[in-house]
Ligand SMILES: Nc1ncnc2c1ncn2[C@@H]1O[C@H](COP(=O)(O)OP(=O)(O)OP(=O)(O)O)[C@@H](O)[C@H]1O
């Protein structure tokens with residue numbers, strides 16, 4: 377099957393600092409990919425380059441058969457790439473429901489070249505709120521949310537764009553055991569619907585139980601890519617990542 | 621409330637205000653009222669970019685003056701030379717169109733900047749525009765130009781009453797437009813730009829295009845507010861067209877009233893505009909601008925959500 381996402385020799389620098397160094401990667405439709413690496417290894421930078429929040433100096437990103445280099449972030453979102461932010465970035469002046477209406481208004485269905493009707497938006501907004509269990513707080517502002525609710529809002533808003541690929545950047549950091557289970561269950565549910573998922577996570581137990589494949593990034597370089605059990609036994613990975 | 625109903629109510633309120641004002645025999649009322657109404661248009665226009673999108677524009681005076689100078693140029697080109705007697709509505713539409721185009725251009729040049737850098741860039745461009753106009757002899761250069769207003773006006777007879785009516789209509793239009801935006805797709809998009817542009821893009825919001833729409837709309841309304849000015853003052857020079865008061869007031873009025881809804885700039889313009897008219901007459905115009913400056917500083921520090929922000933909790937307490 378043709379890959380949904382194809383990254384070819386992607387590099388990104390910040391001034392003289394090389395944050396990503398020739399990363400290549402392919403993700404198949406429907407796959408659950410875990411992306412791990414020590415702090416500062418370039419995971420979020422990779423997400424930013426994939427989604428168009430940052431521009432990579434070199435390399436090609438192809439999504440769903442389209443070269444997305446040079447596309448703005450909103451164009452990529454409309455194509456079907458959605459991401460959650462490591463530090464949640466809700467629209468602080470909008471209610472939860474309105475936060476979810478934004479991708480419904482501006483992204484979902486745009487791939488098919490049309491807008492949702494007002495009734496469709498309301499339906500989907502309600503669905504998303506129920507999906508993440510926030511329907512009771514629909515009219516609250518983001519500042520009233522707990523940390524786990526904020527993460528769920530972040531995922532729900534990404535889902536509002538009706539993506540083919542969801543990139544969850546540390547959606548579980550700082551959460552309790554049962555909250556992590558909650559988020560994992562949610563991601564699993566989304567994957568069941570056919571959405572490809574890239575999970576970036578430090579919590580190994582979560583990554584190991586979720587991922588079908590694991591990619592390891594160290595200092596902006598991909599050092600391993602394979603079955604989770606094999607990857608974590610890789611001596612290079614142990615040395616660079618797990619041993620730290 | 622439905623937008624058409626709101627607009628209807630607003631129009632009826634405007635008509636009632638005008639009907640009542642006809643009983644006032646004092647021309648001063650119309651002179652002062654014109655200025656207050658003009659500030660309703662300017663502060664509402666500023667708020668589309670500054671309040672809804674969060675981009676603080678220091679260049680209001682330039683966009684306003686472009687509307688005014690378009691009138692001066694057209695007046696000289698067509699009216700004085702008796703080629704075509706342009707009516708006020710035509711001048712307003714053309715002045716608005718020119719300012720819309722300039723607003724769009726300013727947007728292209730500045731909207732990749734954020735925060736203070738954006739504001740400084742708009743100020744710099746305003747200075748550039750003022751310099752160009754000051755050196756453009758056809759519209760009077762630094763000496764200024766006289767615009768002889770017609771002895772009588774259509775509909776109402778007295779020309780100052782006519783100008784008052786024109787500005788009243790513009791005020792109704794701009795407030796209706798602002799409220800319409802607030803409740804539309806566009807308004808939601810503007811709010812996301814104000815809150816977090818990166819998250820907005822990630823949700824599919826075309827932020828640059830929306831910001832350009834905001835500068836264009838805002839510029840158009842500012843130009844429309846400026847178009848009747850030469851007929852109001854009778855003599856226009858760069859010092860009055862580009863007056864600092866326009867830039868300061870168009871920021872101060874929404875900030876003091878509240879920037880998140882259409883009613884904030886309206887309240888701010890009515891209160892501050894009236895206060896300034898009163899202080900200008902009783903003390904001086906310099907003092908009136910000083911008061912505005914102090915109020916602006918006070919509100920930014922003490923009540924950043926403006927009067928609307930102060931009053932709203934009294935109504936919505938216990939809800940949600
Ligand atoms: N905008 C930026 N300007 C300069 N340096 C940056 C910028 N963004 C990231 N970096 C640097 O790039 C490197 C990679 O950062 P990145 O956030 O991608 O790491 P990460 O793998 O996501 O780490 P973490 O696990 O802590 O989230 C870090 O050294 C960081 O300091």
Ligand SMILES: [Mg+2]
Pocket residue numbers: 419420421462545
């Ligand atoms: Mg990160």
